[in-house]
Amino acid sequence: MTVTREPSAATDGADRASWGPLPRRRPARRVPALLAIRTPIPTTGRWTLTVASVVVPLAAWQIGSMLVDGQPDFLPSPLESVAAGVEMARTGQLWSDTAATVGRVLRGFGLAVAVSVPLGLLMGSFQAGRAALEPMIGLLRYLPASAFIPLLIIWLGLGEPSKVALIFIATVFFNTLMTANLVRTVPAGLIDVSYTLGARRSEVLRKVIVPHSLPGMIDSIRVNAAAAWNFVVVDRDRPDRGGDRPGAADDPRPGREVGIVTVTEGAVATSGPGPSLVRLDGVGKDFRTIAGGSLRALDGVDLAVRRGEFVCLVGASGSGKSTLLSLIAGLSTPSRGTVLLDGAPVTGPGPDRGLVLQSGAVYPRRTVERNVAFGLELLPVSRAERARRVAWYLTETGLTGLRHALPKQLSGGQRQRVAIARALACEPRVLLLDEPFGALDVQIKEDMQLFVRRVWADTGTTVVTVTHDVEEAVFLGQRVVVLASDPGRVAADLPVELPPDRDGGPRDLAVKRLPEFLTLRAEVEDQVRANHQRHAAAGSGG
Structure with a gap:
C-alpha cells in the first residue's frame, strides 16, 4: 500500500527536492596576528605598539605647536609645558x-x-x-x-x-x-x-x-x-577662573522540637505521634494578573504536620507546591484560611522556620563558616557560644575542612549543605526545603538524600520539602502528599510504610530496590499522572 503525505501549511506544498542550492561564502583569509580577534601577538609587536602609543601623540603635539608658532599661549610645545611645570613646582x-x-x-x-x-x-x-x-x-x-x-x-x-x-x-x-x-x-x-x-x-x-x-x-x-x-x-572656564587656589546548655545541638516538611508534587497527609506542629485549614491563595483578573493558585488546602515528622509534597507544575511552602515560611499571606505554627497564626517569616531554596541562596562574600553563623549573629549569644555551635554543625554536615572557603569554591552539593547547616544553626522548629536537590546530578543528589535523612535522624527536626522527584519523595518522607492543579489542593495522602531499616540504622539506598518501595512509588506516580491528565482534559474542554 502506498502512503501519501499531505503537504503542510508551513511548506505550502513545496518539496525539499525542488529547493535550489544555498549561496556559498568564500573561506575567510588568514589575517596577521595583529589584526586577529583575541589572538596573542608577539612580544616585539606589543612593545612597539606600547611605545608608539606614547611617542605618536607627543609628536602630533609638537607638530601642532610648530604650526601655531608665534602663539605659545595657544598651544605650547611639550618641552615648554614641562619647563613651565618644573618652574611651578619650584615656586610651590x-x-x-x-x-x-x-x-x-x-x-x-x-x-x-x-x-x-x-x-x-x-x-x-x-x-x-x-x-x-x-x-x-x-x-x-x-x-x-x-x-x-x-x-x-x-x-x-x-x-x-x-x-x-x-x-x-x-x-x-x-x-x-x-x-x-x-x-x-x-x-x-x-x-x-x-x-x-x-x-x-x-x-x-x-x-x-x-x-x-x-x-x-x-x-x-x-x-x-x-x-x-x-x-x-x-x-x-567660569568667569572666576582664578580660583584654583584654596579659599543553649552544654549540648550545642538544636532542640528536639524541630520538624522536617518535604514538599513534592502529590497529596498531603498527617501521621506520627504528638500534636500538629504545622497546620493549614482551608487555605487558599490568589494572585492578581496583569489584566486585572485573579489567578487561584491554592484553594481549600487542609494539611497537618506533626512534630518531628518528615513530609514530602509532590505534584505537577502549577499545583502550588512552592506557594504552599512560602505560606508556611511566612513570606506570603493566604487569601483565605489560616496557617498555624504550634497553634499560633503565622504572621511573617522567622527563625523558627528555616528555609532552603533550590539555588541554596548562600551569601557569596561570606565564607562557609560565616554563612552558617549568619542567623546566630542576629541573636544575643556570645562569640564563644556562636563559634561552638557553628563548629558542631560544620562537623555534622561534613564542612569542617571547608570552613574558610567561599561559595564559589564549592560544588553544588556542598553549597546545599551550607544552606542546610545555616538553617539548622538557628534551631528552627520546622525545616522547609524547596526543591533542594533539583539542580544536582544523580550521584550527588543521592548523597544529599542520605545526608538529609541522617541530619533529620540526628536532630529530630520537623521537615517539609517540595520535590518533582517521586522516587526522592518516597525515599525521604514518612508521608507523601499529592497536590492537584489549578487550583492546587490536596488530592492524596499516602503514608510511607517500608520494612524496618537493617540493623536499626538509617535508611540506605538499597531500600529503593525493595518491592514495597517500587509499589509505593508506582502508586504515587499514578496519582500524580491521573491528576495531571484530569487537569489537561479539563483545560482542553474534553
Missing part, C-alpha cells in the same frame, strides 16, 4: 593648585557619594522609594551639569561653594541610579532566607544587600569619579 604654585583642585573634587564628589548611596539603597530596596524618587532623578540625570552654572552663581556666588556644588550635581544623579540598579540585582532568595533566619529590615540591608552590592558600588564610584575631574575643567 603647582602643589598649592593641585591641593586646591583635589580638595574641591573630594568635597564635591564625597558629598555626592554620601547622598547617592543612601538614595540608591532606598530606591533599589523599596518600591515606594523607587516610585517617589526615580522619575525626578532620572530626568535630572540627563540635564547637562553646565546648565546649572547660572543658577549656582545666583544662589552661591562665584566662590568655592558654587564650584563644589557643580561637581556634586555632575555626579550625584548618575551614581544614585547606578546604586539603585545594583541593589536590584541582589537575588530575592538571599533576602527571603535572611528573613527566615530572623533578620529585620535594617539587618537585611546591612548584612545582605550592602555586602552583595558593595563591589559593584565601588566600581560605579570609581567610574563616576572621572566625571568629577571633568567638571573641574568646566569650572575653570
Whole structure:
C-alpha cells in the first residue's frame, strides 16, 4: 500500500527536492596576528605598539605647536609645558593648585557619594522609594551639569561653594541610579532566607544587600569619579577662573522540637505521634494578573504536620507546591484560611522556620563558616557560644575542612549543605526545603538524600520539602502528599510504610530496590499522572 503525505501549511506544498542550492561564502583569509580577534601577538609587536602609543601623540603635539608658532599661549610645545611645570613646582604654585583642585573634587564628589548611596539603597530596596524618587532623578540625570552654572552663581556666588556644588550635581544623579540598579540585582532568595533566619529590615540591608552590592558600588564610584575631574575643567572656564587656589546548655545541638516538611508534587497527609506542629485549614491563595483578573493558585488546602515528622509534597507544575511552602515560611499571606505554627497564626517569616531554596541562596562574600553563623549573629549569644555551635554543625554536615572557603569554591552539593547547616544553626522548629536537590546530578543528589535523612535522624527536626522527584519523595518522607492543579489542593495522602531499616540504622539506598518501595512509588506516580491528565482534559474542554 502506498502512503501519501499531505503537504503542510508551513511548506505550502513545496518539496525539499525542488529547493535550489544555498549561496556559498568564500573561506575567510588568514589575517596577521595583529589584526586577529583575541589572538596573542608577539612580544616585539606589543612593545612597539606600547611605545608608539606614547611617542605618536607627543609628536602630533609638537607638530601642532610648530604650526601655531608665534602663539605659545595657544598651544605650547611639550618641552615648554614641562619647563613651565618644573618652574611651578619650584615656586610651590603647582602643589598649592593641585591641593586646591583635589580638595574641591573630594568635597564635591564625597558629598555626592554620601547622598547617592543612601538614595540608591532606598530606591533599589523599596518600591515606594523607587516610585517617589526615580522619575525626578532620572530626568535630572540627563540635564547637562553646565546648565546649572547660572543658577549656582545666583544662589552661591562665584566662590568655592558654587564650584563644589557643580561637581556634586555632575555626579550625584548618575551614581544614585547606578546604586539603585545594583541593589536590584541582589537575588530575592538571599533576602527571603535572611528573613527566615530572623533578620529585620535594617539587618537585611546591612548584612545582605550592602555586602552583595558593595563591589559593584565601588566600581560605579570609581567610574563616576572621572566625571568629577571633568567638571573641574568646566569650572575653570567660569568667569572666576582664578580660583584654583584654596579659599543553649552544654549540648550545642538544636532542640528536639524541630520538624522536617518535604514538599513534592502529590497529596498531603498527617501521621506520627504528638500534636500538629504545622497546620493549614482551608487555605487558599490568589494572585492578581496583569489584566486585572485573579489567578487561584491554592484553594481549600487542609494539611497537618506533626512534630518531628518528615513530609514530602509532590505534584505537577502549577499545583502550588512552592506557594504552599512560602505560606508556611511566612513570606506570603493566604487569601483565605489560616496557617498555624504550634497553634499560633503565622504572621511573617522567622527563625523558627528555616528555609532552603533550590539555588541554596548562600551569601557569596561570606565564607562557609560565616554563612552558617549568619542567623546566630542576629541573636544575643556570645562569640564563644556562636563559634561552638557553628563548629558542631560544620562537623555534622561534613564542612569542617571547608570552613574558610567561599561559595564559589564549592560544588553544588556542598553549597546545599551550607544552606542546610545555616538553617539548622538557628534551631528552627520546622525545616522547609524547596526543591533542594533539583539542580544536582544523580550521584550527588543521592548523597544529599542520605545526608538529609541522617541530619533529620540526628536532630529530630520537623521537615517539609517540595520535590518533582517521586522516587526522592518516597525515599525521604514518612508521608507523601499529592497536590492537584489549578487550583492546587490536596488530592492524596499516602503514608510511607517500608520494612524496618537493617540493623536499626538509617535508611540506605538499597531500600529503593525493595518491592514495597517500587509499589509505593508506582502508586504515587499514578496519582500524580491521573491528576495531571484530569487537569489537561479539563483545560482542553474534553
